[in-house]
Amino acid sequence: MKLFTAEQVYAADKFTIEKQNITSDELMERAAIQLFNWLHLRMQGAQVKIHLFCGIGNNGGDGLALARHLQDHGYNIEVYVVNYSKKRSKDFLTNLERLKERKIWPNFLEEGSEWPPIKEEEIIVDAIFGIGLNRAPDEWVGNLFEHLESTKAFVLAVDIPSGLFTESVPKREKDVLKANYTLSFQVPKLVFFLPQTGKYTVQWEVLDIGLDKQFLFETDTDYSLIGKNEILPFYRPREKYSHKGTYGHSLIIGGSYGKMGAVQLAARSCLRVGSGLVTVYIPKCGYIPLQTAIPEAMVITDNEDSHISEIELSIEPTAVGLGVGMGTKEGTSEAIANFLKDYKRPVVVDADALNLIAQHKDLLKYLPGQAVLTPHPKELERLIGSWKDDFDKLEKAKVFSDKHDCVLVIKGAHTIIIYKNKGYVNTTGNPGMATGGTGDVLTGMITGLIAQGYEPLQAALLGVYLHGRSGDITVENTGYQALLATDVIEGIGPAFLDLFKVEEKVSAEEDGNE
Numbered sequence: 001m002k003l004f005t006a007e008q009v010y011a012a013d014k015f016t017i018e019k020q021n022i023t024s025d026e027l028m029e030r031a032a033i034q035l036f037n038w039l040h041l042r043m044q045g046a047q048v049k050i051h052l053f054c055g056i057g058n059n060g061g062d063g064l065a066l067a068r069h070l071q072d073h074g075y076n077i078e079v080y081v082v083n084y085s086k087k088r089s090k091d092f093l094t095n096l097e098r099l100k101e102r103k104i105w106p107n108f109l110e111e112g113s114e115w116p117p118i119k120e121e122e123i124i125v126d127a128i129f130g131i132g133l134n135r136a137p138d139e140w141v142g143n144l145f146e147h148l149e150s151t152k153a154f155v156l157a158v159d160i161p162s163g164l165f166t167e168s169v170p171k172r173e174k175d176v177l178k179a180n181y182t183l184s185f186q187v188p189k190l191v192f193f194l195p196q197t198g199k200y201t202v203q204w205e206v207l208d209i210g211l212d213k214q215f216l217f218e219t220d221t222d223y224s225l226i227g228k229n230e231i232l233p234f235y236r237p238r239e240k241y242s243h244k245g246t247y248g249h250s251l252i253i254g255g256s257y258g259k260m261g262a263v264q265l266a267a268r269s270c271l272r273v274g275s276g277l278v279t280v281y282i283p284k285c286g287y288i289p290l291q292t293a294i295p296e297a298m299v300i301t302d303n304e305d306s307h308i309s310e311i312e313l314s315i316e317p318t319a320v321g322l323g324v325g326m327g328t329k330e331g332t333s334e335a336i337a338n339f340l341k342d343y344k345r346p347v348v349v350d351a352d353a354l355n356l357i358a359q360h361k362d363l364l365k366y367l368p369g370q371a372v373l374t375p376h377p378k379e380l381e382r383l384i385g386s387w388k389d390d391f392d393k394l395e396k397a398k399v400f401s402d403k404h405d406c407v408l409v410i411k412g413a414h415t416i417i418i419y420k421n422k423g424y425v426n427t428t429g430n431p432g433m434a435t436g437g438t439g440d441v442l443t444g445m446i447t448g449l450i451a452q453g454y455e456p457l458q459a460a461l462l463g464v465y466l467h468g469r470s471g472d473i474t475v476e477n478t479g480y481q482a483l484l485a486t487d488v489i490e491g492i493g494p495a496f497l498d499l500f501k502v503e504e505k506v507s508a509e510e511d512g513n514e
């Protein structure tokens, strides 16, 4: 699913209005009906008080139109106009008139107004600012947000939480009204998925307001969401007359005294994603544990007992996963540097190998094209330098990816894969995965997928998606706290099978995100 900028959404609105020969008011009415249907389905006429806070632009217009439908269906409503500007939009005014015709008189809130009392069990609809926000709200509007949050009432945001920009990070938390749920028109927004801005809505859902499908299809975006629909087109089925040689030979290089588990995790997940053969290159101390734990893997040992000191290979791997549990001993750094200078095949670089490259940036020029780098935020910072905010981070990552022709897998709650000027935001995974070793599992998975012939970018997308999906399937049995990296490996099979499960039609009661 594509993630459009505000500018592109405005263009889609305009295009739709012209092509479908409708007025902007009719489009707003569609939006309001979708909002109403969503609420009505859940509330079934319940008399819980709904407080609708409306701005003076089209977001406010949506709120006023929703208020009218709620009133027509007998709901218990109170309407407020947050009067932050004299410049009211045409469709806002039209809908204000329609309310007045029904004898609904909104309360106008301004600087110095007394804030309305709201009970915890009541509902707040936030239609104050939409995607038209272009500067921080005035102090008094921020104070109103604070008041609304302090009531602890459920906040339902229309299109986007008010005060949240679509393409930058708000300077202060109090300038945004945090939402429990956001109903986003037509498409989700990138800000729902970034660490600094995702926290402003607990959940989100898209409401289809009938923007022109062809326009949306043909408009190119910098970012997209990665879900099953995006993954399936490049999934490669297993061929009947294939053999283990068809699916590549992966090599995991890593491990050091006390960190051999990382190699085990990576090797097992590499096998689980379907790599034909897997060999590990480790220091001697790992020989027995590795052979015992993973009978399917082959082992080559370094001359050193406790760390890697020189990488001499008797095999020609199809893909290499480099760095898990490797440590930063001096001899190791040199061995990795020498290895990279000679090696020309696809590589996944993780953990200490990333840190080594960050320390010796000259090594970047030896990375093969489309090397996959899998940094967590701290490792990313070492690679690309510090950033002002999440948007700056993404821009810097794009520049880095372009300059060094590498795929950056920025790990996090929503892992974002960057290749050149494009970003792909993952939708799977859960906080249970915030546990040691899950990153090693990901490295093994991406390596194993590349070994089978997936392009590095595709392998990163599929690997990240399946890794999170595996975590989501597994967590249903373990719960968040008990989830282990090993469980994520066991979930890889079910995650593959899940790719081909036909979605059950989600009933209105059950639907959530994605």
Ligand SMILES: NC(=O)C1=CN([C@@H]2O[C@H](COP(=O)(O)OP(=O)(O)OC[C@H]3O[C@@H](n4cnc5c(N)ncnc54)[C@H](OP(=O)(O)O)[C@@H]3O)[C@@H](O)[C@H]2O)[C@@H](O)CC1
Residues within 6 Å of the ligand: 010, 013, 024, 027, 028, 031, 055, 056, 057, 058, 059, 060, 062, 084, 085, 087, 089, 128, 129, 130, 131, 132, 133, 134, 135, 136, 137, 138, 158, 159, 160, 185, 209
């Ligand atoms: N277009 C369509 O057909 C459809 C649109 N839809 C809805 O429209 C929403 C976008 O509406 P919108 O463009 O009117 O902007 P909105 O967010 O309501 O802001 C209003 C104005 O406030 C101003 N302003 C900005 N920041 C400010 C600040 N800090 N403090 C004070 N003022 C500030 C700024 O005007 P300015 O003062 O800069 O001229 C801005 O224009 C969208 O989110 C969706 O809900 C749906 O109905 C579907 C159909």
Ligand SMILES: Nc1ncnc2c1ncn2[C@@H]1O[C@H](COP(=O)(O)OP(=O)(O)O)[C@@H](O)[C@H]1O
Residues within 6 Å of the ligand: 376, 411, 412, 413, 414, 415, 428, 429, 430, 431, 432, 433, 434, 435, 436, 437, 438, 439, 440, 441, 442, 467
């Ligand atoms: N809150 C979360 N939600 C979803 N995925 C998460 C979350 N926290 C961590 N993960 C995933 O778990 C993995 C952690 O990797 P990493 O930090 O390298 O751990 P380690 O080095 O211990 O293996 C990443 O793939 C990341 O996306």
Ligand SMILES: [K+]
Residues within 6 Å of the ligand: 059, 126, 127, 128, 129, 130, 157, 158, 159, 160, 161, 162
């Ligand atoms: K809003």
